[in-house]
Amino acid sequence: MSAPLLVQTLLAIGAGLLLNLTPCVLPAVPLKVRAVLREAGERQAMRVTSAALFAAGSVAFFGSLGLATSLLQWRWGVLFQSRPLLIAMSALLTALAILSFFGRSLPLPNALVTLRGRRLLEPFVSGLVSALLSTPCTGPLLGGVLVFALAQPLANILVIFVAIGLGLAAPYVVLILRPSLLKRMPRAGAWTAVVQQSFGWLLLAAALFYAQSVLPAAWGTPIWIALLIAILGWAAVTFQRATERSARTAAISVGVIAVVLGYFGSGLGQSSETAIAWQRLRATDVEALPTLGRPVLMEFTAQWCINCKVLEKTVYADRDVVAALKHTGTVPLQVDLTRPAPILEHLLASHGGVGLPFAVVLDDKGREVQALSGLFTSTSLVQALNKTLTQENGS
Numbered sequence: 488m489s490a491p492l493l494v495q496t497l498l499a500i501g502a503g504l505l506l507n508l509t510p511c512v513l514p515a516v517p518l519k520v521r522a523v524l525r526e527a528g529e530r531q532a533m534r535v536t537s538a539a540l541f542a543a544g545s546v547a548f549f550g551s552l553g554l555a556t557s558l559l560q561w562r563w564g565v566l567f568q569s570r571p572l573l574i575a576m577s578a579l580l581t582a583l584a585i586l587s588f589f590g591r592s593l594p595l596p597n598a599l600v601t602l603r604g605r606r607l608l609e610p611f612v613s614g615l616v617s618a619l620l621s622t623p624c625t626g627p628l629l630g631g632v633l634v635f636a637l638a639q640p641l642a643n644i645l646v647i648f649v650a651i652g653l654g655l656a657a658p659y660v661v662l663i664l665r666p667s668l669l670k671r672m673p674r675a676g677a678w679t680a681v682v683q684q685s686f687g688w689l690l691l692a693a694a695l696f697y698a699q700s701v702l703p704a705a706w707g708t709p710i711w712i713a714l715l716i717a718i719l720g721w722a723a724v725t726f727q728r729a730t731e732r733s734a735r736t737a738a739i740s741v742g743v744i745a746v747v748l749g750y751f752g753s754g755l756g757q758s759s760e761t762a763i764a765w766q767r768l769r770a771t772d773v774e775a776l777p778t779l780g781r782p783v784l785m786e787f788t789a790q791w792c793i794n795c796k797v798l799e800k801t802v803y804a805d806r807d808v809v810a811a812l813k814h815t816g817t818v819p820l821q822v823d824l825t826r827p828a829p830i831l832e833h834l835l836a837s838h839g840g841v842g843l844p845f846a847v848v849l850d851d852k853g854r855e856v857q858a859l860s861g862l863f864t865s866t867s868l869v870q871a872l873n874k875t876l877t878q879e880n881g882s
Contacts, residue, residue: 496650503654506621511793515617537610538663544614546652553648557641567791580694587687678733685741700790718745761804768820770830777853782817782875787845789825795844805865811872
């Protein structure tokens with residue numbers, strides 16, 4: 488293995504590890520926790536098998552993605568532009584949510600059940616789904632790695648993509664193999680059933696998140712309101728029926744978290760000082776960017792991009808960012824990549840973007856001032872916006 492490939496492989500493993508900290512992987516937490524706790528009391532041989540299968544699921548997905556990227560010339564993020572995939576993902580997550588509510592496992596044919604197929608299939612599927620859910624957040628973390636990989640032979644591409652899968656699976660493989668690391672966790676009790684059911688709500692929320700990309704826009708708000716009401720109703724009933732203090736505490740915690748997320752997600756706290764009047768950039772408008780005569784902030788986003796939604800509710804809602812936009816006279820443009828759009832995707836690539844979220848600040852002549860990839864801060868965005876004034880005065 489050449490030195491550059493070795494360096495990029497190590498970076499890919501590190502990025503895979505970091506993926507576990509991104510919002511995209513949050514819906515996969517129930518699957519991973521179940522995979523870990525399920526094997527905590529098992530024999531060493533079964534734990535090793537489960538750990539290997541969990542890693543195999545993650546590696547199988549990223550390996551297949553690497554193969555498709557090389558042979559089919561797929562662009563990063565093209566997976567979640569597919570309506571069939573979004574529908575299938577929503578259906579799968581809904582099914583897993585229902586199973587979580589009732590504490591059930593994946594349904595399998597009797598022949599597989601008698602062969603302990605469920606015990607073997609669950610960790611593999613958990614690793615596979617966890618890898619799939621991480622995809623929208625992978626591009627920004629792997630910018631340089633992906634640029635390097637796409638110029639390499641097929642074998643090198645597969646090595647790098649497999650490394651991503653191994654990095655993503657590594658923390659959970661360690662926990663499955665060493666359940667003693669979980670000794671500090673509270674003992675199981677009535678609260679664990681409440682937590683398991685709350686994981687079901689998390690999976691259902693993830694299903695709705697991906698479904699909204701294929702549903703009419705008018706359905707979005709009513710669906711999220713209905714989900715919030717359902718969670719609060721469940722929390723109230725669970726609290727009333729619970730006999731143990733730990734279970735009641737868990738129910739209250741879930742209810743409070745739901746209310747907080749609902750409040751910030753709804754945008755009720757926004758005012759004119761924290762709201763950006765975004766304009767949609769269409770493919771036919773791209774050539775006119777240099778002729779606007781004003782600085783431009785382009786946000787590349789998509790309905791299925793969880794990190795994009797995080798930025799929109801935090802960084803883009805920051806008073807300093809909104810004030811900087813007004814002070815510099817910057818035009819805020821949104822580039823929607825929810826559906827395939829070759830011209831807009833080429834615009835993303837022309838500024839060095841390989842995934843979402845991604846933002847670019849242009850000066851009044853359409854020249855790039857700064858590109859911002861992944862989860863960036865409001866301070867970095869304000870600094871980029873202020874550079875447009877410096878560049879304007881210097882030109």
